[in-house]
Amino acid sequence: QVQLVESGGGLVQAGGSLRLSCAASGRTFGSYAMGWFRQAPGKEREFVAAIPAITRSGGSIYYADSVKGRFTISRDNAKNTVYLQMNSLKPEDTAVYYCAARWMGASGLTLSNTYGYWGQGTQVTVSS
Numbered sequence: 001q002v003q004l005v006e007s008g009g010g011l012v013q014a015g016g017s018l019r020l021s022c023a024a025s026g027r028t029f030g031s032y033a034m035g036w037f038r039q040a041p042g043k044e045r046e047f048v049a050a051i052p053a054i055t056r057s058g059g060s061i062y063y064a065d066s067v068k069g070r071f072t073i074s075r076d077n078a079k080n081t082v083y084l085q086m087n088s089l090k091p092e093d094t095a096v097y098y099c100a101a102r103w104m105g106a107s108g109l110t111l112s113n114t115y116g117y118w119g120q121g122t123q124v125t126v127s128s
Contacts, residue, residue, distance in 0.1 A: 002026045009122030020084040022099030030054040034082040038095035049073035050109035059106045089126045096121040
C-alpha cells in the first residue's frame with residue numbers, strides 16, 4: 001500500500017513555471033514506477049510523464065508529446081517524493097494534475113489503468 005499526496009499547484013500566467021510534488025508513504029518507494037496524469041474539465045484523464053522504479057535498471061522516462069521540452073519528471077527516493085517541473089506553461093496545461101504509482105514494471109507506464117495508486121489531485125490554472 002502507498003498513499004500519495006500532491007502539492008504545488010496554483011495559478012500562474014502563461015510562460016510561467018510551477019513545480020508539483022507528490023509525497024509517498026511507505027518504505028519501498030524506490031520500487032514503484034511513478035506517473036503524472038492530468039484531467040481538464042470535460043476531457044478524459046491524459047498521460048503527462050512517467051519515471052520507472054529506481055530498482056529497474058535501464059528503464060526510460062516518458063513524456064507526452066504536448067509537454068516534451070517543457071516539463072521534467074524526477075524523483076528523490078530519500079524523500080519519497082516525485083516532482084514535475086513545469087516550465088513555459090500554456091493555458092492548455094490547465095487541469096487537475098494527479099500523481100500515480102505502480103509496483104515495478106517498465107511497460108505501459110503511459111497507461112493510467114496500469115497504476116494502482118492515485119493521489120487526490122492538485123489544480124493547475126494557467127492564465128493567458
